[in-house]
Amino acid sequence: MNKxxxxxxxxxxxxxxxxxxxxxxxHQDDVVYGHDWQRLADSTYxxxxxxxxxxTGHMPDLIGFDLGGAELxxxxxxxxxxxxxxxxxSRRQFLRGGKVTLSFHMRxxxxxGNSWDTTSCLSEALRPGSAVHDTLACWLVRTAQMARRIxxxxxxxxxxxxxxxxxxxxxxxxxxxxxxxxDEYKALWAWTRHVFDSVGVRADWAYSPDRLTLYDNTxxxxxxxxxxxxxxxxxxxxxxxxxxxxxxxEGTADYLHRAHRQLGAAYALAQExxxxxxxxxxxxxxxxxxxxxxxxxxxxxREYPVEYVLVWRNAWDIPTHYYVPIPGxxxxxxxxxxxxxx
Ligand code: BMA
Numbered sequence: 139m140n141k142x143x144x145x146x147x148x149x150x151x152x153x154x155x156x157x158x159x160x161x162x163x164x165h166q167d168d169v170v171y172g173h174d175w176q177r178l179a180d181s182t183y184x185x186x187x188x189x190x191x192x193x194t195g196h197m198p199d200l201i202g203f204d205l206g207g208a209e210l211x212x213x214x215x216x217x218x219x220x221x222x223x224x225x226x227x228s229r230r231q232f233l234r235g236g237k238v239t240l241s242f243h244m245r246x247x248x249x250x251g252n253s254w255d256t257t258s259c260l261s262e263a264l265r266p267g268s269a270v271h272d273t274l275a276c277w278l279v280r281t282a283q284m285a286r287r288i289x290x291x292x293x294x295x296x297x298x299x300x301x302x303x304x305x306x307x308x309x310x311x312x313x314x315x316x317x318x319x320x321d322e323y324k325a326l327w328a329w330t331r332h333v334f335d336s337v338g339v340r341a342d343w344a345y346s347p348d349r350l351t352l353y354d355n356t357x358x359x360x361x362x363x364x365x366x367x368x369x370x371x372x373x374x375x376x377x378x379x380x381x382x383x384x385x386x387x388e389g390t391a392d393y394l395h396r397a398h399r400q401l402g403a404a405y406a407l408a409q410e411x412x413x414x415x416x417x418x419x420x421x422x423x424x425x426x427x428x429x430x431x432x433x434x435x436x437x438x439x440r441e442y443p444v445e446y447v448l449v450w451r452n453a454w455d456i457p458t459h460y461y462v463p464i465p466g467x468x469x470x471x472x473x474x475x476x477x478x479x480x
Contacts, residue, residue, distance in 0.1 A: 256312050348381065357399070
């Protein structure tokens with residue numbers, strides 16, 4: 139362990155909704171690569187590099203990783219992150235007192251295509267005795283075993299958050315609502331929890347729908363959809379939502395409309411079920427909207443008691459795909475202001 143790691147402060151000073159409750163800031167894959175750098179070798183690095191720390195001098199409170207690929211026992215996940223690096227960086231993050239959230243972009247168990255292969259497979263996968271069932275059963279165990287290795291590195295309670303089967307309200311993953319019923323989705327959650335619990339994974343679990351368009355445009359319609367697909371009190375600790383700002387300033391009104399609708403529904407359900415609230419994924423790709431962090435995101439975080447917000451990854455190999463500004467970016471100062479504004 140490099141001594142520097144132990145002295146790097148965690149951020150912990152983002153927006154604040156109530157004086158007692160601090161909103162943690164998270165960034166996907168923050169420490170394995172950034173817009174113009176990568177540390178993707180399957181080896182140990184002596185020090186830590188972080189896109190958030192590059193700008194602010196502080197490590198993010200939360201780091202997101204994805205387990206997609208563990209189901210095939212691959213050594214790297216779907217974005218080429220070696221699982222060994224994920225383990226190493228999770229260990230460091232926990233030692234710093236930070237948190238880790240894991241999503242899983244699991245392959246389609248019928249076709250073996252990726253998560254975005256929407257060939258309908260869930261009802262078959264839920265039928266014991268079918269080949270697809272056996273495939274998914276095996277994949278769940280393998281994914282749980284990787285999660286268990288990360289879970290075992292925790293140095294305190296509640297450092298690991300598992301965000302299973304996210305964005306089911308969209309139409310882009312095989313577990314989304316166009317390709318599965320609410321009952322099937324809930325059965326998938328129950329099965330997943332059963333496997334992960336049997337494997338001994340200790341984590342808090344987050345449910346995170348995306349857009350809410352099944353019913354009318356009222357808050358009741360949004361809540362109804364969020365509630366209808368809710369996996370159940372025994373499986374969920376955190377209710378969140380995924381919502382992205384598309385384009386520049388011209389996209390702000392649309393983003394705020396969707397964000398309020400989704401966060402409002404998640405908050406209402408969280409209150410109803412006695413659960414915690416999070417903004418599980420958001421961002422403005424390339425930060426093309428001026429002052430996005432302080433003028434668009436911050437007011438949202440002040441309005442809802444979200445426990446954490448996670449912005450998506452700074453891809454090293456897709457030049458336009460980043461959500462935390464890079465040094466020299468016109469929005470870098472705004473991001474730094476955001477991180478210190480409370
Ligand atoms: C998407 C993009 C993809 C990536 C996927 C899983 O939003 O970032 O490039 O493969 O998430 O991390």
